[in-house]
Amino acid sequence: MQQNNIAETIIGALVVAVAVGFLAFTYTRTGSGSLSGYEINARLPKVDGLSIGTDVRLAGIKVGTVTDLTLDPKTYLVTVHMNVRDDIKIPADSSVLVTSSGFLGSQYLSITPGGDQKMMAAGEFFESAQGSIDLMSMVGRFATGASTTNQPPPPKPAQPPLGNGP
Numbered sequence: 001m002q003q004n005n006i007a008e009t010i011i012g013a014l015v016v017a018v019a020v021g022f023l024a025f026t027y028t029r030t031g032s033g034s035l036s037g038y039e040i041n042a043r044l045p046k047v048d049g050l051s052i053g054t055d056v057r058l059a060g061i062k063v064g065t066v067t068d069l070t071l072d073p074k075t076y077l078v079t080v081h082m083n084v085r086d087d088i089k090i091p092a093d094s095s096v097l098v099t100s101s102g103f104l105g106s107q108y109l110s111i112t113p114g115g116d117q118k119m120m121a122a123g124e125f126f127e128s129a130q131g132s133i134d135l136m137s138m139v140g141r142f143a144t145g146a147s148t149t150n151q152p153p154p155p156k157p158a159q160p161p162l163g164n165g166p
Contacts, residue, residue: 037064037085038122042096042109043077046131049107050098056082058111063088066109078131082109091116095128 047069056064064084071078084090093114100107120126 037083037088039067040082040084040090040120040122040124040126042080042082042126042129043072043075044080044098044129044131045077047078047080047098048131049100050080050109054106055108056084056111057108058088058090058113063111080109089119092118092120092124093128094120094126095130096126097130 050066050069052066052068054066055062056066064082066080067083068081069078070081090111091114093116095112095114097110097112098107099110
């Protein structure tokens with residue numbers, strides 16, 4: 001009886017050790033750990049699909065993550081806080097946009113570097129930022145031939161009254 005308890009304890013400890021090893025491996029390989037870096041920000045009108053932990057990419061390479069999303073109750077713009085690696089310096093005239101990995105892929109922030117010699121400092125905001133685009137709405141508008149703008153249609157010209165001629 002005692003031998004069964006010892007064997008079960010050893011097997012249980014081995015299972016726990018393998019699980020902890022697997023979690024540590026996954027944690028380091030996926031970049032889930034916190035990045036050491038500096039914070040930069042962007043103000044966007046729509047951030048559909050973004051959340052804390054979303055990738056920030058430059059030239060398709062992950063250089064940071066989204067650390068927080070806050071809504072300004074006065075302007076209704078979302079401030080996206082990003083942590084970017086220390087070794088990546090971003091020109092001050094760069095732009096950021098919300099995009100996706102393919103048609104049905106996950107959303108991420110894509111930085112397009114500018115050509116300015118001055119680099120963004122910690123806490124600065126992107127001057128040029130574009131929020132998410134609702135692809136399903138665009139497909140629906142295209143399929144139905146509906147207007148792709150939010151402007152009302154132009155007024156129709158006045159018709160002459162119908163009646164019997166002179």
